[in-house]
Amino acid sequence: xxxxxxxxxxxxxxxxxxxxxxxxxxxxxxxxxxxxxxxxxxxxxxxxxxxxxxxxxxxxxxxxxxxxxxxxxxxxxxxxxxxxxxxxxxxxxxxxxxxxxxxxxxxxxxxxxxxxxxxxxxxxxxxxxxxxxxxxxxxxxxxxxxxxxxxxxxxxxxxxxxxxxxxxxxxxxxxxxxxxxxxxxxxxxxxxx
Amino acid sequence: xxxxxxxxxxxxxxxxxxxxxxxxxxxxxxxxxxxxxxxxxxxxxxxxxxxxxxxxxxxxxxxxxxxxxxxxxxxxxxxxxxxxxxxxxxxxxxxxxxxxxxxxxxxxxxxxxxxxxxxxxxxxxxxxxxxxxxxxxxxxxxxxxxxxxxxxxxxxxxxxxxxxxxxxxxxxxxxxxxxxxxxxxxxxxxxxxxxxxxxxxxxxxxxxxxxxxxxxxxxxxxxxxxxxxxxxxxxxxxxxxxxxxxxxxxxxxxxxxxxxxxxxxxx
Numbered sequence: 001x002x003x004x005x006x007x008x009x010x011x012x013x014x015x016x017x018x019x020x021x022x023x024x025x026x027x028x029x030x031x032x033x034x035x036x037x038x039x040x041x042x043x044x045x046x047x048x049x050x051x052x053x054x055x056x057x058x059x060x061x062x063x064x065x066x067x068x069x070x071x072x073x074x075x076x077x078x079x080x081x082x083x084x085x086x087x088x089x090x091x092x093x094x095x096x097x098x099x100x101x102x103x104x105x106x107x108x109x110x111x112x113x114x115x116x117x118x119x120x121x122x123x124x125x126x127x128x129x130x131x132x133x134x135x136x137x138x139x140x141x142x143x144x145x146x147x148x149x150x151x152x153x154x155x156x157x158x159x160x161x162x163x164x165x166x167x168x169x170x171x172x173x174x175x176x177x178x179x180x181x182x183x184x185x186x187x188x189x190x191x192x193x
Numbered sequence: 194x195x196x197x198x199x200x201x202x203x204x205x206x207x208x209x210x211x212x213x214x215x216x217x218x219x220x221x222x223x224x225x226x227x228x229x230x231x232x233x234x235x236x237x238x239x240x241x242x243x244x245x246x247x248x249x250x251x252x253x254x255x256x257x258x259x260x261x262x263x264x265x266x267x268x269x270x271x272x273x274x275x276x277x278x279x280x281x282x283x284x285x286x287x288x289x290x291x292x293x294x295x296x297x298x299x300x301x302x303x304x305x306x307x308x309x310x311x312x313x314x315x316x317x318x319x320x321x322x323x324x325x326x327x328x329x330x331x332x333x334x335x336x337x338x339x340x341x342x343x344x345x346x347x348x349x350x351x352x353x354x355x356x357x358x359x360x361x362x363x364x365x366x367x368x369x370x371x372x373x374x375x376x377x378x379x380x381x382x383x384x385x386x387x388x389x390x391x392x393x394x395x396x397x398x399x400x401x402x403x404x405x406x407x408x409x410x411x412x413x414x415x416x417x418x419x420x421x422x423x424x425x426x427x428x429x430x431x432x433x434x435x436x437x438x439x440x441x442x443x444x445x446x447x448x449x450x451x452x453x454x455x456x457x458x459x460x
Contacts, residue, residue: 090347101399131244
């Protein structure tokens, strides 16, 4: 019994040693000044209103050999909302919309990555907004991974687009005049750790 | 406009309907029910358990209403003043549990001051409950002031909800002036005061609206003590109007403070 156990372990060790080298997933930290999470939403059926969050933090991993094993997590400071009009920003921070004093953060944590092309993937994850967690899928494009000439470390740039319904997260105020469908526009730069 | 008209009409219909069918003490539940109807029209039905303070306000009004019904049924067997002291603390613990757990001195101090304010409001409403329509008039005037202060502080939905408390109380008052038909029972008092205090606490805890202005509004509840010295006091038709006018003075001062003085409303 003991001999057969030893033989099994030895076989696993030999198999692992003989398998080709697999590159470890690369980990990146969000480069805050060059990362933006923006959104657009219909207003009164007349125009699209654009806004963004200037304070975004997080990290992601890129597995070049197995892209589906890549992952990402973003934390967005909802107090940093900016739409170019201070009175509107104050209203968006109030309990009518982002309720920033009660829910100062919004979080996205990926749960599944499906490669759809050479540089594209569908990234599904859980978005937590106003205390409600719901799945959201983003269409992500890996723009490039390049070496930073100054630091000699890799930089990774992504663009992501997605859609969510704000009422799914309990943001129901003025649903109708202000659209329910919110388009997400995310541009992420990461510094290799 | 809908926020004011709907609860006014709903409370008017419910007061007469429930008062006629169930009994005069039950008529006052119209205030909390009309507030809930207004909340649903503005923000939809909240999930259970509710996640945000806005969603909790519906349940605060309904639990306050149930508490009032129980107190009306057991009025001689329950220490009402103790309940009126504890209930605002429960409301605050539910709305502000994050601040409580954060253990930051400023947040704890704010919650303690809010508790004092809530206990004061409930105490004053209880003290003047039997005097004409003094207590519901205080709720009405305070609701109007709170609505204006929240609007100045960019909290439109809370402004609408405060207006809904005022309008719902107005719907109840329509039946009680000049002749009082339905008493401001425990059911009425705890339903209305829970909604009013819940909205006020949410404004203080989660918006940039002026806390100073809201503190000035508390003077409305102190005005009950001077009602006997007001001109026309004791006259069934003009007495309540004279009191309403007197209570409006601190309300106007509070709104002016929100507009001109308090930094939270303008920065």
